Amino acid sequence: AAGVIQSPRHLIKEKRETATLKCYPIPRHDTVYWYQQGPGQDPQFLISFYEKMQSDKGSIPDRFSAQQFSDYHSELNMSSLELGDSALYFCASSQGTSGSFNEQYFGPGTRLTVT
Amino acid sequence: AQSVTQLDSHVSVSEGTPVLLRCNYSSSYSPSLFWYVQHPNKGLQLLLKYTSAATLVKGINGFEAEFKKSETSFHLTKPSAHMSDAAEYFCVVSDRGGSYIPTFGRGTSLIVHP
Numbered sequence: 001a002a003g004v005i006q007s008p009r010h011l012i013k014e015k016r017e018t019a020t021l022k023c024y025p026i027p028r029h030d031t032v033y034w035y036q037q038g039p040g041q042d043p044q045f046l047i048s049f050y051e052k053m054q055s056d057k058g059s060i061p062d063r064f065s066a067q068q069f070s071d072y073h074s075e076l077n078m079s080s081l082e083l084g085d086s087a088l089y090f091c092a093s094s095q096g097t098s099g100s101f102n103e104q105y106f107g108p109g110t111r112l113t114v115t
Numbered sequence: 116a117q118s119v120t121q122l123d124s125h126v127s128v129s130e131g132t133p134v135l136l137r138c139n140y141s142s143s144y145s146p147s148l149f150w151y152v153q154h155p156n157k158g159l160q161l162l163l164k165y166t167s168a169a170t171l172v173k174g175i176n177g178f179e180a181e182f183k184k185s186e187t188s189f190h191l192t193k194p195s196a197h198m199s200d201a202a203e204y205f206c207v208v209s210d211r212g213g214s215y216i217p218t219f220g221r222g223t224s225l226i227v228h229p
Contacts, residue, residue, distance in 0.1 A: 106160070
């Protein structure tokens with residue numbers, strides 16, 4: 001069965017650079033979620049999109065932005081990178097309407113290292 | 116606001132012995148509860164979920180969990196641990212008070228000794 005695809009799987013950037021992470025949800029899933037997991041930490045919700053509109057916002061820094069495109073894939077753009085942005089970034093997708101919980105399927109994550 | 120507490124940061128068992136990973140939750144609504152497993156350098160995999168149906172939930176790989184409203188608990192168990200069960204386990208709660216955005220516990224690291 002198709003799963004959530006994230007690219008790249010690994011990314012190394014320097015401070016103050018920008019990074020773009022991509023997420024391709026499971027076919028027919030219309031909702032995408034982004035999470036950040038720091039070393040030894042639990043995943044922290046960043047932002048979600050339903051039907052190409054932002055649906056919920058968590059602890060996402062102002063330096064980060066995201067969007068969902070017409071094909072439902074999503075991109076997380078990160079600017080002015082800081083050392084503390086080094087983390088595993090997960091994308092998850094689900095199928096369903098905004099305002100209700102539907103089982104989330106997680107991608108393998110993108111490991112971002114900022115040097 | 117919803118919250119979840121995993122009572123143990125590390126649990127160590129011998130192969131073939133029972134596993135118990137403890138999770139307590141707080142929710143003002145009827146919550147949905149989940150257990151996810153994360154193997155090293157891997158993504159999160161759903162083990163099982165409770166969404167107001169049967170209180171005893173069976174998941175993959177022989178795991179199960181029981182929703183106990185009176186104790187606000189959702190402990191994860193397995194009768195016999197395998198070496199391949201060694202991983203990080205996350206208890207997750209979601210309810211409409213939090214706009215259904217899942218709240219993760221801090222995780223429990225399961226160590227399995229031969």
